[in-house]
Amino acid sequence: MPSRRVLFSLILAVLTLGDLGVARQQVPAPDRFFGFTIGADGELARYPRVLQYFQAVAETSDRVDYEVVGKTTMGNDYALLTISAPANLARIARLIEINNRLADPRGLSEEDARGLAREGKPFYFLYATIHSTEVSNGQAILNIVHRLATENTPEIRQILDDAVVMLVPSQNPDGQVLVIDHFYETQGTNRNRTFPDLYHRYTGHDDNRDWFMFTQKETRLNIALQNKYKPVITHDMHQKGGGGSRIFVPPFTDPFDPNIHPILQIGQATVGQAMAAALLAEGKTGVGWLETYDMWSPARQYMVYHGQPRILTEIATGGALAMPATGRGGQPIGPQEPRWNFPAPYRGTTWTLKQQVDYGVTAALAGMLHVARNGADWLYNFYQVHRDWVHYRGAPYAFVVPAAQRDPFATYEMLEILQTGAVEIERATAAFTAGERSYPAGSFVIRTAQPYGAFAKTMLERQRYPDLRLFPGGPPEPPYDVTAQTLWMLMGVSVDEIAQPFQAALERVASVSPAASTVPAPPAGGVYLVAPGSYGAFRMVAALQRANVPVSRAAASFELAGRSFAPGTFVIPASAASRSALALAARETGVAVVAVPRAPAVAGFRMKAGTRVGLFKGANNMPSGWLMWMLEQYGINHQVMQASDFAADLAAKYDVILLPSGISRSAIVDGLSMERNDPAKWAWAAGVGDAGWKRLAEFVRGGGTLLAIGSAVETARQLLELPIENVLPRRAAGPGRGAGAGGGQADRALQDAFTSPARLMQVLRDRIADPDSLFYCPGSLLQNEFDTSHPVGWGMPAAWPIFFESDAAYRLRPSFEIRAEVVSRYPREGILQSGWLLGEEYLRDQANIIAFRVGSGYVATFGSQVDFRTQPRATFTPLFNAMFHGPSTSLTAEEMAGVGRQN
Numbered sequence: 001m002p003s004r005r006v007l008f009s010l011i012l013a014v015l016t017l018g019d020l021g022v023a024r025q026q027v028p029a030p031d032r033f034f035g036f037t038i039g040a041d042g043e044l045a046r047y048p049r050v051l052q053y054f055q056a057v058a059e060t061s062d063r064v065d066y067e068v069v070g071k072t073t074m075g076n077d078y079a080l081l082t083i084s085a086p087a088n089l090a091r092i093a094r095l096i097e098i099n100n101r102l103a104d105p106r107g108l109s110e111e112d113a114r115g116l117a118r119e120g121k122p123f124y125f126l127y128a129t130i131h132s133t134e135v136s137n138g139q140a141i142l143n144i145v146h147r148l149a150t151e152n153t154p155e156i157r158q159i160l161d162d163a164v165v166m167l168v169p170s171q172n173p174d175g176q177v178l179v180i181d182h183f184y185e186t187q188g189t190n191r192n193r194t195f196p197d198l199y200h201r202y203t204g205h206d207d208n209r210d211w212f213m214f215t216q217k218e219t220r221l222n223i224a225l226q227n228k229y230k231p232v233i234t235h236d237m238h239q240k241g242g243g244g245s246r247i248f249v250p251p252f253t254d255p256f257d258p259n260i261h262p263i264l265q266i267g268q269a270t271v272g273q274a275m276a277a278a279l280l281a282e283g284k285t286g287v288g289w290l291e292t293y294d295m296w297s298p299a300r301q302y303m304v305y306h307g308q309p310r311i312l313t314e315i316a317t318g319g320a321l322a323m324p325a326t327g328r329g330g331q332p333i334g335p336q337e338p339r340w341n342f343p344a345p346y347r348g349t350t351w352t353l354k355q356q357v358d359y360g361v362t363a364a365l366a367g368m369l370h371v372a373r374n375g376a377d378w379l380y381n382f383y384q385v386h387r388d389w390v391h392y393r394g395a396p397y398a399f400v401v402p403a404a405q406r407d408p409f410a411t412y413e414m415l416e417i418l419q420t421g422a423v424e425i426e427r428a429t430a431a432f433t434a435g436e437r438s439y440p441a442g443s444f445v446i447r448t449a450q451p452y453g454a455f456a457k458t459m460l461e462r463q464r465y466p467d468l469r470l471f472p473g474g475p476p477e478p479p480y481d482v483t484a485q486t487l488w489m490l491m492g493v494s495v496d497e498i499a500q501p502f503q504a505a506l507e508r509v510a511s512v513s514p515a516a517s518t519v520p521a522p523p524a525g526g527v528y529l530v531a532p533g534s535y536g537a538f539r540m541v542a543a544l545q546r547a548n549v550p551v552s553r554a555a556a557s558f559e560l561a562g563r564s565f566a567p568g569t570f571v572i573p574a575s576a577a578s579r580s581a582l583a584l585a586a587r588e589t590g591v592a593v594v595a596v597p598r599a600p601a602v603a604g605f606r607m608k609a610g611t612r613v614g615l616f617k618g619a620n621n622m623p624s625g626w627l628m629w630m631l632e633q634y635g636i637n638h639q640v641m642q643a644s645d646f647a648a649d650l651a652a653k654y655d656v657i658l659l660p661s662g663i664s665r666s667a668i669v670d671g672l673s674m675e676r677n678d679p680a681k682w683a684w685a686a687g688v689g690d691a692g693w694k695r696l697a698e699f700v701r702g703g704g705t706l707l708a709i710g711s712a713v714e715t716a717r718q719l720l721e722l723p724i725e726n727v728l729p730r731r732a733a734g735p736g737r738g739a740g741a742g743g744g745q746a747d748r749a750l751q752d753a754f755t756s757p758a759r760l761m762q763v764l765r766d767r768i769a770d771p772d773s774l775f776y777c778p779g780s781l782l783q784n785e786f787d788t789s790h791p792v793g794w795g796m797p798a799a800w801p802i803f804f805e806s807d808a809a810y811r812l813r814p815s816f817e818i819r820a821e822v823v824s825r826y827p828r829e830g831i832l833q834s835g836w837l838l839g840e841e842y843l844r845d846q847a848n849i850i851a852f853r854v855g856s857g858y859v860a861t862f863g864s865q866v867d868f869r870t871q872p873r874a875t876f877t878p879l880f881n882a883m884f885h886g887p888s889t890s891l892t893a894e895e896m897a898g899v900g901r902q903n
Helices: 004-015 030-034 047-060 086-090 092-103 110-119 136-150 154-162 173-185 204-209 217-229 262-281 353-373 375-390 408-420 453-460 487-491 537-546 576-589 622-634 643-647 665-669 679-685 689-701 712-720 743-753 757-768 873-885 893-897
Strands: 064-071 077-083 123-128 164-168 233-240 310-316 398-401 426-428 432-434 437-439 444-447 496-498 506-508 527-530 552-554 558-560 563-565 570-573 594-596 604-606 613-615 638-640 656-659 705-709 724-726 778-786 799-805 810-812 819-825 832-834 847-854 857-862 889-891
Touching (some): 047 064, 047 077, 047 136, 047 173, 064 136, 077 136, 092 110, 092 217, 123 136, 123 353, 164 217, 233 353, 262 353, 310 353, 353 375, 375 453, 408 453, 408 873, 444 453, 453 487, 487 799, 527 576, 537 570, 537 576, 537 873, 552 570, 570 576, 613 622, 643 689, 656 712, 665 689, 689 705, 689 712, 689 857, 810 847, 889 893
Parallel strands (some): 123 164, 123 233, 613 638, 613 656, 656 705
Antiparallel strands (some): 077 164, 398 444, 426 444, 426 506, 552 604, 604 889, 778 832
C-alpha cells in the first residue's frame, strides 16, 4: 500500500498539470499556492496556511524536511524546516555530531578539529517574525524556501551542498495569527488595521527580551534547537521604523559586551557586508550599517554567548502592515545624504511590501551563500571560540554559590536558568576554601573555563557599562536596551566571584532541582511556620488560599521550639488540608516548612480569604502582560479588569487593584478608542471616563488596596493626591518649558516652582540643562535599603539591589490626612551595583517603595519597576507582601496564639 507521502505527492501532481496535460510532481510556487503574489499590496499569507505550504514543499522536495517541534503559548505549531542537499539530510545526525564535538573541544586536537571542520557543514539558523507586526519577513521566507527547494543556480546549489539551513517560520506564531487575522477582519472598515493589543499573550514586543530568563515557551523551544543542532550562525529577521535606511545589516555599533568573542564580532561584520554587497549589486539602495543597534544586552541575544554571530537584519516598514508608504510631498523616503556607512540613499518615493520582501530574500540568501562558501572556516572558528573559553585563564576563575541561601527557590531558579543555557554546574562534596573564604559541602561552583563560559560570566558578573556621551560632558548616548543583567542580584541569591584558582572536591550536577523540602505530619493543635525570605513562599500562600486554609503572619520576630523567626513569618494551622497544599508547593520551591506545637504569641495579621486581585491591563501594555504571566505562575487569584467593572462597586469584585507601569490617567479614563476598534471584542479596554476614575478613588478610600508600579505611581498620585513628589530631573511637559515659553506661562511656572524645593529645582534644571545630562539610568541594578520590620518589607534583606529603568524616586511631602511610610530608599553611597548610572547624587536618601493609608484603604507605590519583565525576582517579595497585606486584618497576640487551636 503506498505511503501517505507518496499519496500526497500523487494528488499534488494531478493538481499541478503542466501545459502538455501530463501529470508531474512539482514543488508548488508560493504565488499559486496562496492565490496572490507574495508581497502584493494588501495581501498577507496567514500562518496556518504558511505551515501548510511548507508541508507541501517538504512532501515534494527532497531538499526540505519539516517538523513540528512543539506547541506555543496559545497552542499553535512551532515548526522547523531543515533545508540542504539530499546527501546532507541523509547524514544529518553525523553533521549534528560534528557540531557538538566542535562545541566542546576538550580533548580535541587542532588537527582533528580541522578535519571535522572539513567534514562538517555549517548550520545557518534563520528565524522570522518574533515581532508580529513586522510582517514582511514572514512573507519573505516563503520565497526563500521556494528558491532553495527548486532552483539549480550555482549559488543555490552551493548553499545546499555546503551548508544546512535551519528555518523557523515564526518565532511568535500566536502573534502572526492575531495580527494577520485582525488585518483581514478590519479590511474595508475605518477601524485600526493593526492589532491593538499585545501580539504575544504575555510579553508583546518583549518576546525578544527573553533570551536569558527563558520565561516563555517559544523562547525555550528556540533555545532547545540551538542547544541540539549547534548552528554556527543565527540570522534574526526584523523590521524597523519607516523613516531611516531601508535595511540595517551588521556590523553593529558600540558598545559590545566584552564577553562576546572577537571572532564572532568579525563574523557578524563579514556576513553583514556580504549582505550589503549583494543588495547594492541588485540596485537595492538605502542599505546602512553601524547604526542604532549595539551588542550589549543578552536579553536580546543568546547565540553570541554560544559560539555564534548574531546577524540582525532590520528592514524599514511601509504603511499599515501590508500597505505601501509614500514620501511626504512626493519626496524620496529616508535620508538622502550618502555616508560611509550608508553609501547609496534610496531615491524612491514609495516603499512597498514587495520591496521589503525582496530585500529580505536577497539578504538571507547572501548570508547563506557567504557561510556556505567558507564553511570549513566557519566551523573551525566555531571550534576556536569554544576552545578559547575552555582554556580561559583570566579572572574570575569561578563563581561560588554558597550552600546556605536565604531563598532556596531563587537559588534553584538561577541555577536552572544557567543550566538551560548549557552552563556546566558542579557541587562540592566536601568543604573547601576559595578566595580566603570557607564554603560548606553542597555549595555550587560554576567555572568560567568551560565551553559556554561566556554565558556564565556575562550572567553572573557585575556589568560596567561604558560612559558614552554624544559629546564630552553632554547627554548620554542611549543604549539600545538595558545595561545590567547580573543574575544573582535579580534573583536574590548570594554569589561570590573568585579571582584565583582553588582546589575542591566537585561533582558535575546532571540536572538541578529544588532543594528537598518535606512537610511534617500536622501536630495536634499546632501550626506550620514558613519563613518570609523566599518569593517562592507566595506559591504556598496561593495554594493555601485555594484550599480555603487561613494564613496569618507574625508582625514581630519570635522564638519557638528553640528557633528564631523573623517578622512576616507565615503561620498556618496544621491540618490535612494545609499539609497537602504546602507539600506540593514545597516540592516545587524547596521552601522549608516547620511544624511546631503551638502558634507564637505575637501580634500579627490575618490574610483575607481568597484575596481577589484585579489587574488593570490596558491595551498593548507590556508590563501588564508580564504581570499577568507572573500572577499565573504563582497561582494568584486574579482577573484582568474590564471597563464595565467601573460602572459598579469595584469592592464587590476586587480586594486589590494593580496598576502596572505605563498605565496613565488617560489609559484609564480614555482607554482604547471604540470608534477605531470593534466594541464586541475590545470593550474590556474601553475608557471608564471620569466617573470610573472617581470610583477607583472611592474603592481605595473605602477600604480597597491599590498597588502602583513605575510610571503608574504618578497615576496613583494624581488619583489620590498622595503626598509625594518625584525628585529626579525630568523633562517638563507642555508649552511652559524653555526660553520660548510665553511670559505669562513662564511666570506661572516659576510661581508654581516655589511651592516645594523639588519643583523649584526641576524648573531650574529645565532651563539650564538637558535632564538626561544630569540624571540617567536606562536599566541598571541600584542598591536599596529596606525596612524589614514593615509588612511590605518583610522577608527582604536589609539591603539589596532593585532594577531601575528610567523610573522615579520620591520625597515625602507634609500631609495631615494621608499617613505615609517609607519601605525602601536609596542609600547615601554605593548606589550603582551593576550597569550605568549618571547623577547618583539625586538618588541619595530618596524613597523608592512607599506605603500609605488613604481613608480606610491601603496604597503601595513602587517607584522602580520591581517586576520589570519578571526579571528582578528578588523584589517580587515586597510586591506580594503589599498585595496580601492591604486587605488583611489585625490580630492581637492572644488571637495569634489561638491560630493552631482553631483547627
